[in-house]
Amino acid sequence: MELFELTAHQLSDMLKSKKVSAVELTKSVIDRIEKLDAKVDSYITVCKEEALKRAADIQNKINKGDDLPPLAGIPMAIKDNMCTKGITTSCGSKMLESFIPPYDSTVAKKLHKEDTILLGKLNLDEFAMGGSTENSHFKVTKNPWDLTRVPGGSSGGSAAAVAANETIFSLGSDTGGSIRQPASFCGVVGMKPTYGAVSRFGLVAFASSLDQIGPLTKDVTDCALVLNAITGHDKMDSTSANVEYPDYTKSLINSVKGMKIGIPKEFIAEGINLEVKKAIMDAVDTLKQLGAECEEFSLPINEYAIPAYYLISSAEASSNLARYDGIKYGYRAEKFSDLLDLYKQTRSEGFGAEVKRRIMLGTYALSSGYYDAYYKKALQVRALIMDSFNVAFSKFDVVLGPTAPTTAYKIGEKLDNPLEMYLGDVYTVSVNIAGLPGLVIPCGQDSNNLPIGLQLIGKPFAEGTLLKAAYTFEQNTEFHKNRANI
Numbered sequence: 001m002e003l004f005e006l007t008a009h010q011l012s013d014m015l016k017s018k019k020v021s022a023v024e025l026t027k028s029v030i031d032r033i034e035k036l037d038a039k040v041d042s043y044i045t046v047c048k049e050e051a052l053k054r055a056a057d058i059q060n061k062i063n064k065g066d067d068l069p070p071l072a073g074i075p076m077a078i079k080d081n082m083c084t085k086g087i088t089t090s091c092g093s094k095m096l097e098s099f100i101p102p103y104d105s106t107v108a109k110k111l112h113k114e115d116t117i118l119l120g121k122l123n124l125d126e127f128a129m130g131g132s133t134e135n136s137h138f139k140v141t142k143n144p145w146d147l148t149r150v151p152g153g154s155s156g157g158s159a160a161a162v163a164a165n166e167t168i169f170s171l172g173s174d175t176g177g178s179i180r181q182p183a184s185f186c187g188v189v190g191m192k193p194t195y196g197a198v199s200r201f202g203l204v205a206f207a208s209s210l211d212q213i214g215p216l217t218k219d220v221t222d223c224a225l226v227l228n229a230i231t232g233h234d235k236m237d238s239t240s241a242n243v244e245y246p247d248y249t250k251s252l253i254n255s256v257k258g259m260k261i262g263i264p265k266e267f268i269a270e271g272i273n274l275e276v277k278k279a280i281m282d283a284v285d286t287l288k289q290l291g292a293e294c295e296e297f298s299l300p301i302n303e304y305a306i307p308a309y310y311l312i313s314s315a316e317a318s319s320n321l322a323r324y325d326g327i328k329y330g331y332r333a334e335k336f337s338d339l340l341d342l343y344k345q346t347r348s349e350g351f352g353a354e355v356k357r358r359i360m361l362g363t364y365a366l367s368s369g370y371y372d373a374y375y376k377k378a379l380q381v382r383a384l385i386m387d388s389f390n391v392a393f394s395k396f397d398v399v400l401g402p403t404a405p406t407t408a409y410k411i412g413e414k415l416d417n418p419l420e421m422y423l424g425d426v427y428t429v430s431v432n433i434a435g436l437p438g439l440v441i442p443c444g445q446d447s448n449n450l451p452i453g454l455q456l457i458g459k460p461f462a463e464g465t466l467l468k469a470a471y472t473f474e475q476n477t478e479f480h481k482n483r484a485n486i
């Protein structure tokens with residue numbers, strides 16, 4: 001096996017026992033990027049020189065026998081909507097094409113403190129709006145399992161880079177499914193933590209009440225390790241939760257005996273691809289055989305999750321994106337007649353079609369005369385969705401379902417029909433609306449050999465329960481061993 005194929009926990013052992021050096025490892029992954037990324041297009045920026053220099057520094061620490069954190073010396077990459085000091089953070093947009101942040105996001109800082117090695121910044125749908133990574137201003141990322149297909153989105157670069165072994169792990173962000181859906185499409189592990197568990201400081205805001213940062217990894221153990229590194233209270237984010245954060249590796253237990261798992265009937269009813277449904281129901285059988293108690297229940301409110309999500313997220317986006325005015329930072333139109341025209345031209349030229357669509361929808365939903373009918377209604381639906389999950393979690397430890405109704409589709413297939421793309425979020429958005437943690441692991445492949453992801457949803461701060469269920473599933477199945485043949 002090549003170094004770039006291994007997991008962070010395997011590599012960490014090899015680094016500590018000096019079987020491999022951080023420089024060799026980093027070179028191996030950078031060679032892989034140089035060889036493959038022209039095909040996959042997962043990176044917007046590769047920091048080759050900085051990464052190699054940093055690897056040498058970390059190796060010095062290892063040689064000195066310093067007591068280093070578990071992820072020390074591991075190369076990783078970050079979605080390009082998280083600020084990295086001195087490194088362009090474009091958000092996949094012409095608007096921020098030349099924005100070089102003067103500070104690090106909290107997650108970038110934390111991973112730096114962990115002695116990880118930043119390889120570069122990963123492609124995404126512009127401002128994280130989309131489900132296929134086709135909305136990036138720069139390039140369309142390809143699915144490593146089939147280069148004619150999308151990797152999912154908006155963290156498509158983050159998922160594709162892990163699946164193609166162009167990084168050992170990555171960070172993505174998830175506002176309505178953007179970690180979990182690409183993880184499912186690319187056959188990797190992806191977790192959206194509880195709202196507030198990971199600081200959003202330095203994450204370019206899309207919809208602040210829904211956005212969460214989380215890991216994309218090659219297996220469940222790595223997911224726990226990265227969670228350990230990035231969770232925690234942060235005074236720089238007023239929504240950051242000031243609670244005790246456990247050591248998530250303690251949840252890597254091979255047992256689901258007595259675990260109560262609920263499956264929403266509506267998640268496996270009409271609209272789902274039959275091969276996806278079969279893989280999910282097979283996973284339920286596996287968990288049952290391993291001692292879990294699985295039962296179907298009804299979550300009828302989920303019918304309203306997509307309209308509520310698109311109203312709330314677009315309303316928040318329209319407000320968050322008001323800051324891109326051509327004055328403070330980012331792109332500025334060259335030709336304009338007066339101040340108002342400068343705003344207009346800058347925003348017309350700097351934003352892509354999907355971002356404009358969301359700004360218009362959000363502004364409309366918030367405008368007087370429509371506020372009560374749309375935005376307020378959506379918030380009422382949000383409260384009902386939260387109530388429904390509370391009821392479900394009074395009975396179940398985990399809610400299980402598919403991640404997306406289909407596997408990865410062809411590039412271009414849904415571009416002309418944004419509504420059809422929005423419908424692909426039907427199983428993911430309610431998790432953000434209710435602020436819950438959601439974990440996706442590979443659970444099968446369809447007849448085109450494309451990965452299918454199983455989604456596990458938990459109570460707030462029950463990441464440990466999800467990791468335990470996922471770890472048990474992983475230890476007792478072979479799906480995670482199938483890799484993209486690229």
Ligand code: GLN
Binds near residue numbers: 128130154173177313
């Ligand atoms: N596909 C969803 C959207 O377009 C989710 C995006 C996200 O989670 N960032 O809004």
